[in-house]
Amino acid sequence: MAPKRLRESQAPSRRGYDPNWKVMQKTRAHVVSFENYEETAKEITIAYRSALHRFGYVHGVGIPDGFDYPGFLAEFGAFYPGPSGNVIEDVKAEAGMDDVYYGSNRRALLPHTEGYEFTDLPPRYLALWCVTPPAGAGGETTLFDARDVVQQLPAADRQILEREVLGWVSSAGLRRKGIGQESVHPILETVHDEQLLRFSLNNIVLPAGSDRVELFLERVRQEFEAGHNAVSYERNDLLHWDNWRVLHSRTAFEDPQRHLRRIQIRHWSDGRAAAEA
Ligand SMILES: [Fe+2]
Incomplete structure (x- = not known):
């Protein structure tokens, strides 16, 4: 089966009218300052874990040069390599891949x-930190906690999303590079009493008659559009989210110097071998 046609993205925009979004922007409770980390590491770590648990993501700011990101993130689980084969991956725009x-x-x-296309479990957490922010507009990571949408599903829809086995493929870019993967699994799964959501709008293969699944995808797309949080990076910023409940995306940008680093953190029950960063 051919992958479903790519739906063109409208770059997610900042939205000011969603009440939850407004509260979040007002309190910025998902933002944790690392200033004076040497003296207040314990308090900062508590605030960081609290934001991650409450919102599904946390944005660390004011992080000092030389901060040990892998050492800090190791508290959340073991790492495993990304598509490059490296545990700490450099996220930079590759030339000739914008098409x-x-x-x-x-x-x-x-x-x-x-990791929606992984045969194994997708990463439980993803973390990005900023080496070089982009000059000019765009290049934001956009995030939306889908936990409430999933929890409020009618029982009949939940059953469909847990039972209907769909096809999933890697992005066109990874396939072009010859490192694409394919898998089959439902959108929702429960792993050791924890809810696992896998989600893609374009690299998912829907059999005919998947109307309820299509409606769910569209509903989540709309919720994301209205309720996401767009994070602009400053140098050393750290963004960390629960990949089993939070959707992410990225706005377009121009500056080829934009440079992030990324670590994938596996779930404790993941069978793959852990790797040292
Ligand atoms: Fe991604």
């Missing part, structure tokens, strides 16, 4: 969870 849907180019992405 396909691909994480390592400069175009906007669609809302998704990482």
